[in-house]
Amino acid sequence: MKNVSIVFFFLAIILPVHAERAVEVQDSWIRYIPGDRPMAGYLVMENGGDTDRHLIGVTSTAFGAVHIHETVERDGQMSMQPVDSITVPAGGRVALQPGGYHLMLMQLQSEIEVGDEVSMTLEFADGGSQGVVFAVKPAWQE
Amino acid sequence: MRRVIQAFALGLILLAAGCGGELTWQTRDISGMMPELEFTLTSENGESVSAQRYDDTVNLLFFGYTHCPDICPITLGRLRSVLDRLPADVSERVRVLFVSVDPERDGRESLRSYTDQFGDKFIGLTGSRDQLDALTKRYRTTYGYGEPDEQGNYEVSHGSAVYAFDTQGNARLLIRDQDGVDAIAADIQQLVQG
Numbered sequence: 552m553k554n555v556s557i558v559f560f561f562l563a564i565i566l567p568v569h570a571e572r573a574v575e576v577q578d579s580w581i582r583y584i585p586g587d588r589p590m591a592g593y594l595v596m597e598n599g600g601d602t603d604r605h606l607i608g609v610t611s612t613a614f615g616a617v618h619i620h621e622t623v624e625r626d627g628q629m630s631m632q633p634v635d636s637i638t639v640p641a642g643g644r645v646a647l648q649p650g651g652y653h654l655m656l657m658q659l660q661s662e663i664e665v666g667d668e669v670s671m672t673l674e675f676a677d678g679g680s681q682g683v684v685f686a687v688k689p690a691w692q693e
Numbered sequence: 694m695r696r697v698i699q700a701f702a703l704g705l706i707l708l709a710a711g712c713g714g715e716l717t718w719q720t721r722d723i724s725g726m727m728p729e730l731e732f733t734l735t736s737e738n739g740e741s742v743s744a745q746r747y748d749d750t751v752n753l754l755f756f757g758y759t760h761c762p763d764i765c766p767i768t769l770g771r772l773r774s775v776l777d778r779l780p781a782d783v784s785e786r787v788r789v790l791f792v793s794v795d796p797e798r799d800g801r802e803s804l805r806s807y808t809d810q811f812g813d814k815f816i817g818l819t820g821s822r823d824q825l826d827a828l829t830k831r832y833r834t835t836y837g838y839g840e841p842d843e844q845g846n847y848e849v850s851h852g853s854a855v856y857a858f859d860t861q862g863n864a865r866l867l868i869r870d871q872d873g874v875d876a877i878a879a880d881i882q883q884l885v886q887g
Contacts, residue, residue, distance in 0.1 A: 584759075584768055585806045589846075591762035616844075622763045624870070629764045630850035647761065649767045650870070656762070657846070690810035691770035 572600035574639055574673070579685045581656065582649075582692060583665050592617070592654030592671070592685055597644040605676035606637045613669045615658025617686070622650055636676060649693070665689050716883055719876035720857075720868045721808070728865035730754070732828045734792065737805040737817035744862060747816070750788045751884050753868070754856040756834060758795035758849045759807040759817075765791075768855065769811045771874060776814060778878040783885045784814070786860075792828065793819040794836035795849050832856055832864075859884055 571665060579594035598604050604640040609617040619634045637652060639645045647653050654671075674680045715881055730744040730752060744752075753772055758766035769791060776784045791808055793799035796819045799807075802819030819825070829835055834852035841847040857866035859882070868877055 571842075583810075584764060584766065585761055585810065586759075586803060588760050588803075592765075593860045620763070624853055627853055628850050629853045630839075631763065631848050650764060653763050658844075690766045690807075691773045693767070693770055693774065 570643040572598075573681050574598050574600075574604055574657055574675075576673075576681075576683050579600050579683050580692070581663075581669060581685045581687045583663070583687050583690055584658060585690075587659065590656045590659070591649075592656050593649065594654075594683060594685070595646045595648070596639045596673075598641055600676075601641050603641050604639045604679070607635070607676045608674040609654055609671050610674065611656070611669065611671040613650065613663065614656045615635055615660060616639070617657070617671070618655040619647075619652065620655040621652050663687055702830050716887060718866060718880050720866045720872045720880050720881070722865070723856075723867045724863065724865050727833070727878070728831055729862040729864065730858045731831070731862070732792075732818075732820075732824065734818040734820040734824055734828070735801070737801050737808060739801045742818070747788055747790065748862055750786050751860060751881065752858045752862075753787065753789045754792065754832070754858065755789065755854075755882075756792050756794050756829060756836060756851045758793050758851065759799050759803055760795065761849065761851075764853070766810070768853075769808075769815060770871075771877070772855065773811045773815075774874045775878045775881060776812070777886075778874060779882055783882050786885045787814060787881060789815045791815060791817050793817065793826070794829065794851050795826070795838075796820060796822070802877065857881065857884060859887070 574596040577595045582591045584590045611617060619637060620631045621634050622631055637645055660684060665687050670682055671685060671686045672680050672682050722772060732744050734742060736742045747813040755768055772789050776787060799819050804819060808817040809847060837849045839848035853870055856864060857867040859865050866880055
């Protein structure tokens, strides 16, 4: 019992040093689109830690594939481009928001509707991951 | 003295009336710069329609596709906010014509279920590549398709602007991303009442 206590004591000291501080997520939501069509996911990430965090992927049991995308305008033409990673700078924030970076959510696995909540996992380049809950909002949400 | 003031007031009214033909707009005035609304397309009800079908309202024309999760719903959502802001007797004289430049994936069911998300003033249209080419060329815009991925999904590029036509079908305004809901609503109201 004493040994166990000692182990916990050391873990308590070591863990906060080695575990990356979680990115703080706000305003996470999905724009609902009916049918088997891609939907967009949005969120704001704030990094209160001392090192940059790089979002490299998102997984969810609700969707067969999730890509990171950016909407771009060139000469009045709109298109979307895949993005490999998004950096959340140390002490800074980055927004995936309408008209810019967004998650492209594809292959919906089972019906969802406005008002539902969908869980997803953010994957970072340093191996860290964290769960986020997204609120499903109507297609016309601004 | 009272007569002088009355004459002055009358003068101001006449002056204002005289200026009636020179309305000012907050979005871009394109009167005389683009041709009147003309097309033959297929509606979300599956019928072949021409622009005359919609000539009882002011029409807002936007090109997009329904596998577009971000910018198309943003633009349509903004137009919905504009319509919500207008008095009912004005908004009932406005339609939004959403032309899909992706006829391969956008059949009538697909179009209708997408436009229904925004309200009954939103009409989905599409057509053959020839019909779409004619219409996009007419308004000096274009569209294109990206390479399909393993699942056959592909991106579509399309114009970002919304074209506003008066009830005579004349092209009047170009509404762009940076135009706010209040500015668009004021212009549309002026277009309906003008």
